[in-house]
Amino acid sequence: MKDFYLQVELNPGFKGMTESRQQQDIVIFIAPPGAGKGSISQKCIKELGWEQLSTGNLCRKNIEKGSELGQKIDFAIKSGRLVSDDLIVAMVREWFHENPDRDRTVILDGFPRTVPQAMAFKAMLTAEFPLTRVRVVQLKVSDEELIRRLTSRLTCSNKDCQQVYSLLESSGMIPKVDLECDICKSKLTQRSDDNITTVRDRLSNYYRHEEDLLNYYSSVGWSIIQVNVESSLDKVFDQFKSKLDV
Ligand SMILES: [Zn+2]
Structure with missing residues (x-):
């Protein structure tokens, strides 16, 4: 396979920097929409003291800083293109260079997408x-x-x-008053892409990417740990902790 790294424009300022001295743990979630990745990540942050690196937030921060990278990202977004x-x-x-030698596990959010x-x-x-260690x-x-979860989802209008609710008993996310946001009292609506036809499309699109990524991860020897998320969040999280030995 071709080494895409060579195409990445590197910042020459980093040359000669000392490499990290201690082991850094990284966790990458691979999960379809509606699997509860966000809830599990939140528990990792609150209960295990992990941190999350979100590429969406990084984009915003870089744009705010007005760095060279930020300007390029801003340009891509404003011209309606995907950030490369x-x-x-x-x-x-x-x-990673600005935050060396952390002892906290880092969850990657929104990355790698391809x-x-x-x-x-x-x-x-x-x-x-x-x-x-990844x-x-x-x-x-x-x-x-x-499909059951996604089509039961309601979002604050x-x-x-934009608080998300669910009409499923098991979710623990049912609004206190029917179709009204607990926080701001606005009306709750279903997202237009949470209907059954769109959900099926989103899932089949997702699985194509998932397969490619999983094949790549196993080809480079990163361990792939499967967690079944069809039970309650607490049970899922117990299973997660024991499988990752954390
Ligand atoms: Zn609201």
Whole structure:
């Protein structure tokens, strides 16, 4: 396979930096929409003291800083294009260099989204952070359950709130008053892409990417840990902790 890392525009300022001295743990979730990745990540942060690196937030921060990277990202977004793999990887790389020697496990959120991103990330770790241990957590859930969850989801119509609720008893996210947001009292609506036809499309699209990423992760020897997420969040989290030995 071609090494995409070579295409990444590297910031020359990093040359000669000392590499991280202690092992860094990284967790990558691979999960379809509605599997509960967000809830599990929140528990990892609150209960295990982990941190989350979100590429969405990184984009915003870089734009705010007005750095060279930020300007390029801002330009891509304003011209209606996707932020390129090169820019995303360069931004993640910068974050790892600016935050060396952490003892906290880092969850990657929104990254790697594609195999080229994963390849560039792997190349960077091998070259610059060889002590890193990456574990991939695959959340397993049947399509029927995902469809049930996604089509039972309601979102607050207030753009500044957007709190998510569920009509399922098991979710623990039922609104106190029917169709009204607990927080801001605005009306709750179903997202237009949470209907059954769109959900099926989103899932089949998702599985195509998932397969490619999983094949790549196993080809580079990253361990893939499967967690079944069809029970309650507490049970899922117990299973998660025991499988990752944390
Ligand atoms: Zn609200």
